[in-house]
Amino acid sequence: MLKLSNLHVYYGSIRALNGVSFQVNEGELVALIGSNGAGKSTTLKTISGLLRPRQGAILYEDADITRTAPDRIVALGISHCPEGRRIFGGLTVRENLRLGAVQRRRRTDMAADMEWVLSLFPILKERLSQSGGTLSGGEQQMLAIGRALMSRPKLLLLDEPSLGLAPLIVEHIFQIIRQLKQQGKTILLVEQNIHQALDAADRVYVIETGQITLTGTPEELKHNPQVEQSYLGK
Amino acid sequence: MSTLDDRPASPAVGEAQPANPGGVAALTQSPVAIRLGAILLLAVGLTLLQLPGRAFWQGFVINLGIFMILVLSLNLASGFTGVFSLGHIGFMALGAYGSAILTLPLAKKADYLPNLPAWLAAVHFDFYLGPFPLGFLLATLLAAGLVAGVALLVGLVLMRLSGHFVAVATLGFLVIVRVILFNADNFTRGSRTFSNVTPYTGLWWVWCWAILTLYVVWRLKYSAYGRAMFAQREDSLAAQAIGLAILPPRLLAFVVSAFFTAVAGSLYAHFITSFSPTVFYFDLTFRVITMLIVGGLGSVSGSVLGTVAIMALAEALRRLEDVTLLYGMSQITLAVILIVIIIYRPNGLLGRREIVLARLFRKGGEPSP
Amino acid sequence: MTMVYYAIQQTVNALSIGSLYALMAVGLAMVFSILRLINFAHGDLMMIAAYLAAFALFANVPLGLTVIFIIAGTVIVGLLMERIAYRPIRGAPDVATLLTSLAVAQILQNGMLLTTRFLGQPIQIAFPTPAVLNGVVAFGPITVPRLNVVSLAVGFIALVSLSFFVTRTVPGLSMRAAAEDLTAAQLMGININRIIALAFAIGSGLAAIAGLLFAVQAGQINPYMGFTPVLKAFIAAVIGGFGSIAGAVVGGFVLGALEVLLTALPGIGDILPPGMVSPSTQALIQQWLPSSLTGYRDAFVFVALILMLLFRPNGILGRPDREEMR
Numbered sequence: 068m069l070k071l072s073n074l075h076v077y078y079g080s081i082r083a084l085n086g087v088s089f090q091v092n093e094g095e096l097v098a099l100i101g102s103n104g105a106g107k108s109t110t111l112k113t114i115s116g117l118l119r120p121r122q123g124a125i126l127y128e129d130a131d132i133t134r135t136a137p138d139r140i141v142a143l144g145i146s147h148c149p150e151g152r153r154i155f156g157g158l159t160v161r162e163n164l165r166l167g168a169v170q171r172r173r174r175t176d177m178a179a180d181m182e183w184v185l186s187l188f189p190i191l192k193e194r195l196s197q198s199g200g201t202l203s204g205g206e207q208q209m210l211a212i213g214r215a216l217m218s219r220p221k222l223l224l225l226d227e228p229s230l231g232l233a234p235l236i237v238e239h240i241f242q243i244i245r246q247l248k249q250q251g252k253t254i255l256l257v258e259q260n261i262h263q264a265l266d267a268a269d270r271v272y273v274i275e276t277g278q279i280t281l282t283g284t285p286e287e288l289k290h291n292p293q294v295e296q297s298y299l300g301k
Numbered sequence: 302m303s304t305l306d307d308r309p310a311s312p313a314v315g316e317a318q319p320a321n322p323g324g325v326a327a328l329t330q331s332p333v334a335i336r337l338g339a340i341l342l343l344a345v346g347l348t349l350l351q352l353p354g355r356a357f358w359q360g361f362v363i364n365l366g367i368f369m370i371l372v373l374s375l376n377l378a379s380g381f382t383g384v385f386s387l388g389h390i391g392f393m394a395l396g397a398y399g400s401a402i403l404t405l406p407l408a409k410k411a412d413y414l415p416n417l418p419a420w421l422a423a424v425h426f427d428f429y430l431g432p433f434p435l436g437f438l439l440a441t442l443l444a445a446g447l448v449a450g451v452a453l454l455v456g457l458v459l460m461r462l463s464g465h466f467v468a469v470a471t472l473g474f475l476v477i478v479r480v481i482l483f484n485a486d487n488f489t490r491g492s493r494t495f496s497n498v499t500p501y502t503g504l505w506w507v508w509c510w511a512i513l514t515l516y517v518v519w520r521l522k523y524s525a526y527g528r529a530m531f532a533q534r535e536d537s538l539a540a541q542a543i544g545l546a547i548l549p550p551r552l553l554a555f556v557v558s559a560f561f562t563a564v565a566g567s568l569y570a571h572f573i574t575s576f577s578p579t580v581f582y583f584d585l586t587f588r589v590i591t592m593l594i595v596g597g598l599g600s601v602s603g604s605v606l607g608t609v610a611i612m613a614l615a616e617a618l619r620r621l622e623d624v625t626l627l628y629g630m631s632q633i634t635l636a637v638i639l640i641v642i643i644i645y646r647p648n649g650l651l652g653r654r655e656i657v658l659a660r661l662f663r664k665g666g667e668p669s670p
Numbered sequence: 671m672t673m674v675y676y677a678i679q680q681t682v683n684a685l686s687i688g689s690l691y692a693l694m695a696v697g698l699a700m701v702f703s704i705l706r707l708i709n710f711a712h713g714d715l716m717m718i719a720a721y722l723a724a725f726a727l728f729a730n731v732p733l734g735l736t737v738i739f740i741i742a743g744t745v746i747v748g749l750l751m752e753r754i755a756y757r758p759i760r761g762a763p764d765v766a767t768l769l770t771s772l773a774v775a776q777i778l779q780n781g782m783l784l785t786t787r788f789l790g791q792p793i794q795i796a797f798p799t800p801a802v803l804n805g806v807v808a809f810g811p812i813t814v815p816r817l818n819v820v821s822l823a824v825g826f827i828a829l830v831s832l833s834f835f836v837t838r839t840v841p842g843l844s845m846r847a848a849a850e851d852l853t854a855a856q857l858m859g860i861n862i863n864r865i866i867a868l869a870f871a872i873g874s875g876l877a878a879i880a881g882l883l884f885a886v887q888a889g890q891i892n893p894y895m896g897f898t899p900v901l902k903a904f905i906a907a908v909i910g911g912f913g914s915i916a917g918a919v920v921g922g923f924v925l926g927a928l929e930v931l932l933t934a935l936p937g938i939g940d941i942l943p944p945g946m947v948s949p950s951t952q953a954l955i956q957q958w959l960p961s962s963l964t965g966y967r968d969a970f971v972f973v974a975l976i977l978m979l980l981f982r983p984n985g986i987l988g989r990p991d992r993e994e995m996r
Contacts, residue, residue: 115857116856117853117856117857136861137856137857137859138856138859138860138861138862141857141858141859142859146857147857149853149854149857153851153853153854153857154854155846155847155850155851155854156850157846157850158843158846158847158850162843165840165843166843166844166847166855166858166860167858169840169843169844169858169859169860170858170859170860214858218858218859383765385764385765385768387772458976458980459976461980462979462980462983464764465706465708465764465768466908466979466983468708468768469708469901469904469908469975470975470976470979472901473901473905473972473975473976474972476898476901476968476969476972477968477969477972477973480965480966480968480969481966481969483965484962484965484966583897584776587772587773587776590769590772594769598765626787627784627788628783628784628787629780629781629783629784629787630780630784632776632777632779632780633776633777633780633781633784635776636773636774636776636777636780637773637777639769639770639773640755640770640773640774643759643762643766643769643770643773644758644759647762647766
């Protein structure tokens with residue numbers, strides 16, 4: 068479904084991605100793991116159109132979206148839930164969710180979609196009229212994911228959903244993520260929390276200083292001595 | 302040695318230093334000699350300009366010098382610190398009116414400004430020391446000093462702000478000065494033209510002040526204060542984090558630049574000899590800003606170049622206006638040029654770099670400021 | 671009794687001026703909230719509207735059509751401004767956007783100067799006020815200039831409509847989102863070019879209305895008439911809480927009240943009805959609030975701005991999460 072080829076992305080004169088290539092197949096949950104500054108968020112931002120690569124290509128369902136504008140990319144069915152959640156704190160929960168669907172022309176199914184999202188995250192239902200800034204970290208993350216789901220994406224990009232959240236809440240969130248996968252969504256997950264990522268994913272890529280260094284199934288990676296040392300702390 | 306500007310790294314270790322050459326070669330290696338040479342050249346030029354029949358060029362070069370002082374001062378206040386002051390012409394106005402009121406001869410004063418308070422009506426800085434108009438110098442210094450005092454107060458208030466807000470606040474200062482000048486008509490004759498000013502300003506006056514301003518601004522750039530200014534221009538949060546106080550360098554830049562701007566005002570007043578508050582408003586502000594940006598925010602030599610370039614261009618455009626009767630076209634063109642520069646070359650001609658005359662002659666060895 | 675009437679008249683005055691300032695400030699705030707750009711040329715949009723209105727009215731176009739005409743014209747200029755001057759520098763540092771907007775202001779002012787010269791008109795033109803905006807309206811014993819009533823009514827309608835638009839419609843929601851977090855808004859699939867253009871369009875439309883009303887109030891128009899109003903609009907926005915639309919509205923009315931207060935108070939000692947206050951109090955008032963202070967009104971307004979920036983930089987409706995001041 069999604070194929071990245073040889074992406075080189077720069078911030079000014081600093082190279083962030085150095086020839087990144089990988090792919091995500093339909094129905095898969097692919098995890099992109101790595102430490103801080105490795106280039107995980109940069110990769111997602113390039114896919115969703117916030118950044119433009121200097122070299123390389125991104126193919127989505129065989130169409131070249133390398134230079135497509137972010138709003139078009141949402142229309143094509145890719146939804147990016149950004150790092151740090153970035154919900155609109157001054158707007159209510161309902162308005163945040165509504166915004167997730169702003170791209171869609173037909174408003175008919177919107178109510179149904181909102182019901183579905185709220186069924187995934189019941190706590191949000193209680194907070195519909197509250198402003199986003201008053202939510203706890205975990206609730207904000209749920210709102211962010213819910214918002215991303217409102218556009219009925221075919222491909223969901225999740226950027227560090229566990230960031231800054233207590234373990235119990237992280238568990239809950241990953242439960243939802245696994246649920247979404249079971250419902251057939253294709254997900255590209257970026258995470259620093261290796262354990263959760265390995266548990267949920269079908270395939271894993273490891274990225275270090277802008278390059279993909281390892282790939283495989285979670286099983287393979289769990290038994291890989293490099294991964295064990297660098298990431299699992301053994 | 303300052304590492305402040307974007308100079309290339311020093312030459313590789315081991316590169317031979319030129320053995321002490323004698324004669325003319327020695328002169329071209331000494332920065333002091335080169336600068337004195339440049340000043341000498343300027344002096345020769347100014348002398349030539351005094352020849353009869355050069356009235357237009359004299360006027361042009363005088364204006365050039367005055368603008369150069371304005372641009373250098375604004376560079377110090379805004380370019381070095383990153384704190385944009387849009388109200389500096391207010392200081393110019395205060396310097397102009399202040400010095401003009403002081404230098405009015407006693408007789409004219411009674412006639413022209415009948416309602417001055419007694420102590421002010423009694424002073425008259427129109428005395429000479431032999432052929433030298435000492436009164437003018439003193440009046441300029443006094444007016445500029447007072448303006449610097451005003452700048453200190455204003456700066457204490459405004460220099461805490463940054464970004465758009467200091468820009469608009471200083472613009473507010475400009476408006477406040479203008480309103481005061483319009484209303485305090487006992488001192489300023491309000492909206493009526495203030496004329497009868499003795500034309501003390503000449504080529505030598507302007508350019509001595511200009512060289513002095515250049516020197517002061519240059520030295521400040523390469524001093525500890527200058528480093529502090531540039532540091533907090535780049536990132537005031539980071540600068541504070543390493544213990545640099547924000548306010549003192551900003552305030553210093555603001556006050557010193559206000560002083561020289563007021564001097565420029567005095568020179569201007571005694572050059573055009575009649576003016577009103579409308580002269581010291583937005584159009585003049587915009588002209589100075591254009592020169593500053595074209596030259597490069599933070600570059601002293603850039604200010605010099607930018608002033609010359611824009612003055613020449615403005616003059617050419619003004620003649621075009623006279624010919625085509627499209628008055629206002631020169632302003633529009635200059636504004637368009639500014640926009641183009643901001644889009645395509647926002648650092649102006651030189652950015653923060655400097656053209657160091659001495660280096661043009663250098664054949665090797667350590668560069669020095 | 672006359673003092674009461676005087677007070678009422680001045681209150682209506684304050685409200686109507688406040689209305690105009692609110693209209694201008696809202697346009698500024700809308701653009702600033704999304705782009706972090708202070709559009710100094712906003713005042714010149716008002717000026718252009720005034721000239722377009724004069725042009726239409728001189729040609730005997732009826733008032734209704736004139737209004738439509740000037741709104742359309744001003745919106746076009748506003749959109750061109752955005753496209754040509756501001757879009758290329760999106761994301762540039764504050765200084766760049768500030769100077770560009772000053773340059774645009776210069777271009778518009780001198781452009782209008784050129785045009786008026788070209789058409790053989792003087793710099794200052796008397797504005798052909800339509801009859802419906804002239805004269806006074808009587809509410810019992812109180813007479814109020816019709817213009818004030820119209821300004822107030824128009825301002826009220828415009829601001830209420832805007833409020834409805836911003837809170838209840840999807841484009842309005844998108845604008846609020848973009849104002850809060852432009853990048854996140856992009857990820858929602860919002861076309862930010864369109865949203866920004868919309869902000870400029872609405873701001874221009876409001877400026878056009880304000881321009882017409884200002885022109886009627888001033889009685890004449892000149893190419894530089896927009897400069898002080900845009901500064902005052904900025905002050906209004908800062909007072910209310912910069913970057914927020916509600917703040918701009920509040921600030922506009924506060925500024926209007928402040929201005930009227932500063933105009934009405936100096937010299938009040940002279941017109942107090944006898945016996946209202948003791949003679950010594952009256953003398954005190956006359957000494958400290960002489961009518962000659964009126965000329966300094968604008969200076970006081972700017973002093974108010976500076977005080978505001980120092981002590982309550984986030985304005986009356988301040989949003990404490992913003993860090994733009996320091």
